[in-house]
Amino acid sequence: MSAIEELTAELAKLPGIGRKTATRLTFFLLKQPPGAVELLARSIQALAQRVAPCSACGNFCESDPCAICTDAKRDRGIVCVVEEASDIDAIERSGEYKGLYHVLGGHLSPLDGVGPEELRIEALRRRVGNGANIREVIVATNPSMEGEATATYLHGVLASEGVHVTRIALGLPVGGDLEYADRLTIARALAARREMTA
Numbered sequence: 001m002s003a004i005e006e007l008t009a010e011l012a013k014l015p016g017i018g019r020k021t022a023t024r025l026t027f028f029l030l031k032q033p034p035g036a037v038e039l040l041a042r043s044i045q046a047l048a049q050r051v052a053p054c055s056a057c058g059n060f061c062e063s064d065p066c067a068i069c070t071d072a073k074r075d076r077g078i079v080c081v082v083e084e085a086s087d088i089d090a091i092e093r094s095g096e097y098k099g100l101y102h103v104l105g106g107h108l109s110p111l112d113g114v115g116p117e118e119l120r121i122e123a124l125r126r127r128v129g130n131g132a133n134i135r136e137v138i139v140a141t142n143p144s145m146e147g148e149a150t151a152t153y154l155h156g157v158l159a160s161e162g163v164h165v166t167r168i169a170l171g172l173p174v175g176g177d178l179e180y181a182d183r184l185t186i187a188r189a190l191a192a193r194r195e196m197t198a
Helices: 003-011 019-031 034-050 085-094 121-129 145-159 183-191
Strands: 075-082 099-103 136-139 164-167
Touching: 003 019, 075 085, 075 121, 085 099, 099 121, 099 136, 121 145, 136 145, 145 164
Parallel strands: 075 099, 075 136, 136 164
Antiparallel strands: none
């Protein structure tokens, strides 16, 4: 296999990248100055060598435990459970959440062979039950069938630990039009309604 074919095949393994896009990226890289391609290669190598999951929460980081887990300003009594480490970035961008996180590493999907043992659910149960004074667990799994099944399963697991389990509200996005929203989104928006204040 040639170097071009090898790189194209590797790029095509990335999410959202098909064979055609992988080929375009390969030829784009071939047109770049050698220094730029070497910098990209070093960055990818550094990612593999220096970044690993945090032993406490599962977030990707270069120091263990991660910066969020070691931040003394965070509320250590609240843990937000997410499917993937990339979800943490989305929540952090809101600027509203100041607690800790727990990354599951996916969601329950029996058809794909993903059961509770393949996720970091037992680590979450131990974390909540080891006297860490966690008073609330916010389940922030995706609003898919698998995400909902995972949320229900987590509620069952954590209910016996004596911790308050909540689910993020789901509904209409800011700027969204009702006429374009699906039935489930509207139903959840109505269910998550709250009192209006002046």
